[in-house]
Amino acid sequence: MSDYTQGVIILVCVNAVAVLGVSILTGFTRLFSFGNAGFMAIGAYASAILTKQYGWPLACSMPAAMFLAGIAAYCIGRLTLRLKGDYFLITTLGFGECIRVALDYAYKYTGGPRGYSNIPHYTNVYLAIAILIVATIVARNFIRSKYGWHLMAIREQEVAAEAVGVDTAKYKLLSFVMSALYAGCAGVLFAHFLRFINPTMFNLDKSAEWVITVVIGGLGSLSGSLVASAILTLLPEIFRSLAEYRMLLYGIAVVFIIMLRPNGLMGYREISSYFPRRLCPQAAPETRK
């Protein structure tokens, strides 16, 4: 495999991991966050600093970085998840921008706007694929457990979810933290792949891109999110000449998908039987008309 091919595969994995998190949050809980790139930034910077400055191995810095991203999400979520719809959205957006500003400002530790370089190179194509596989299995199992079912209940009908005993505040927070853990993990992979990071890599456009990917893949479909993030990362690489049209096509695709196929390419459906649509195991053969 050429370096270029490996690089592209790693980028697909990084995006797919982050998008899985957004899929849990937006596709299954119907919460919108425009701040997930902020969690990615926390993961990337934390692991970069821990490995380079303090000589930690990746096996320790990755959980630590994800943990930090999760803690940040927990604190923000505790404060803001009780806000409704757009009010919550704008606070996540604010959080993402604040992280960026804070990284600029703390230049002593982060290198500020000039970026942080010479990060140890740990991410290779095998590690990236392995992490993506683990992330996919965990997300699939999570969705197919009481946790995921409660998230879907919140998505479908929040008042009814409470009425059947779902602690909606707690589960929304869980969903938000999960998405932050995924974003943090993606950040770690990203930092140790590029070996150079700067705050503008993790801006609002990045967060918006993930939300758009999930919408295109289909709200409520993990496999749809995976396929969409692969397509959307690969297409501009395959059609190099189209690179400058990439975001334009993104935008147009979103508008038409939401108008014509409101549930996305794979809305509420999964591609492979590995992601069973049904929550329950089949009953004994039933008689159906």
Place this chain on the structure above:
Amino acid sequence: MSAALSISNLNQSFGGVRAIDDFHLNVEQESIHGLIGPNGAGKTTVFNVITGIYRPRSGSVLFEGRELIGRKPFEIANMGVGRTFQNIRLFPMLSVLENVVIAGHRDAGYSFVEALTHLGRYRRVVRAQCDHARGLLATVGLEHREREQAGSLPYGLQRRLEIARALALRPRLLLLDEPAAGMNEEESLGLVSFIREIQKKFSLTILMIEHHMDVVTSLCHDITVLNFGRILAQSSDIAEIKKNPAVVEAYLGKE
């Protein structure tokens, strides 16, 4: 018999308008209590106070001797208070079976790690819960439609599904908000025997809001009539309520 639900001195107002004015109510264990009154009388508001959606200005709501006011809706549900909604609130994109399974999940005894790995108790618990849910669907007559999308069921069946979902909580008190709404005479007769059946089967205490007087008359042991947030009459004798001049006036207007 002791009271399963006991409400006293309940007051609620929205933007200066008194929605509930000094409301009180006792529902005996395993009885069916009817709450009737014209539109806008405050009946659903009473339900929303019991289930914790609204916090009243003052008053007390005791369920089996425990105060409900100040608790969150999900806590009240988990204490054993199930409800249905006037405008049906199912999980429309999920299947019929999933709607019921989700509700029974408070006692899903597996840990977060078991959930992420699908190891340990996970499989056993999920199977047990699905079986339990299938049993409830059989009770409400939906056993052959478990794979259909809840939102695409016909209206009457959606109401039944909502009841099955409430039953999955293993409630001891069930609040039904206009279960017979939109039903014809024949269907509401079927509903009467259905409610009586589940009441016996699960030893339920039921408080129901209903407009169909024949449903109320044939089911309820006690009746409370509400108008403009105030109690007009409260009795176990239906004939007496029907003769009560205040009730007649509220329903038919001043002659």
Place this chain on the structure above:
Amino acid sequence: MLAQQLINGLSVGGIYALLSTGYALIYSLLGFSNWAHGEVAMLGAYIAVMSVIAAKLPFVASLALALAGAALISLVNEKFFYRHIRNNNSPTMFLMIAAMGLSTTYKNLIVVLVGPKFKYFPQILPFESFEFCGINVGVLDIFSIVVSLAAIVLLDVLIYHTKFGLGIRGCASDSVTAELLGVNVNRYILIVFLLAGGLAGCAGVLLGMKYTVYPSLGNVALKAFIASVFGGLGSIRGAILGAFMIGILETLVSAYVSSGLRDLFTFGLLIAILLIRPEGLLGKSVEQKS
């Protein structure tokens, strides 16, 4: 120094207000945040700057063209996209996603068609600044304060003191009932989009004159969106109040603390206000009926 900063803050706040009222108008009728609103302003700025530079039109004509063009684009958004989605009976959230898509589309359309380079308005006002009572006042600031204040006052009169405004407020408080009473709700929605688009176009031109014109100029509208959240989604007077608060806060923080920390303060204030008043300053809390 302080007076100078306040004037600067008022001029920024005025521009924000032109945009935030648009967010509020649309939110009050349709219940969603129109993420493409900033791009409408950006397109307005491009129309003006291109007609001045390329077509050599006089400034006033290009300003009028920008207003009309932005209003028209806003109208197109509603007529061809949002209305279609509403007719699908999709959740309101989908309107917001579509608006995000439109925002990305417009931004990159400009990158592809015009290029990512900055465009400058030529010197239009006779001179840049003058001394007044010992402070240095920018003519552009005064110009933008006058223009935006005039537009805001007109809007306020229109919404709160005319029969037409009553119609809009009626549709906003209960569009179903308004429809039943024979009000043509869709017509009001169209007019509101025209109005919001025109205001956005005006804001775009002022922004372009103050800074420069570039494809992601619409991101400035983010601050205006925050202002409308701040004031309470759907509240027009709240949006105006929020816009001026943010404008003044931003210039003061930039001047006396650090321009790098400006956004941190804005968002900090936003979160603080929402924690105390989850519906914003002048927003109404809506009881959910079950």
